[in-house]
Amino acid sequence: MPAPAGTPTRAQVRLKSGRLTDNAQVVFEDEYLREHVTLGYAATVHSHQGVTADTCHAIMTESASRAMAYVAMTRGREHNHAYIYTQRQPRRKRASSEL
Numbered sequence: 001m002p003a004p005a006g007t008p009t010r011a012q013v014r015l016k017s018g019r020l021t022d023n024a025q026v027v028f029e030d031e032y033l034r035e036h037v038t039l040g041y042a043a044t045v046h047s048h049q050g051v052t053a054d055t056c057h058a059i060m061t062e063s064a065s066r067a068m069a070y071v072a073m074t075r076g077r078e079h080n081h082a083y084i085y086t087q088r089q090p091r092r093k094r095a096s097s098e099l
Contacts, residue, residue: 045071055079062086 015033018025028037043051045058045068056076060069062084073080 048075051075052077055081057081057083059083059085
């Protein structure tokens with residue numbers, strides 16, 4: 001029985017992605033997706049205690065506790081990566097009278 005009209009076929013599987021910095025875009029299609037793309041999941045450290053994945057990419061603030069960092073950095077079986085972001089205040093320009 002044929003698929004209903006409008007149903008994607010195998011050749012129509014595509015994923016469009018864009019870069020935020022310059023709005024460059026790319027479309028990944030069928031075979032490339034099957035060979036090179038895997039699903040990823042985002043979760044909190046608290047909900048993933050005891051869960052193991054092949055690779056873990058942890059995004060933490062500079063105020064993350066030692067316990068949270070430990071949990072995040074022990075989830076990956078093969079690789080663990082930590083990305084720490086800070087919320088720095090912009091540098092204040094000095095007035096000419098302060099120089």
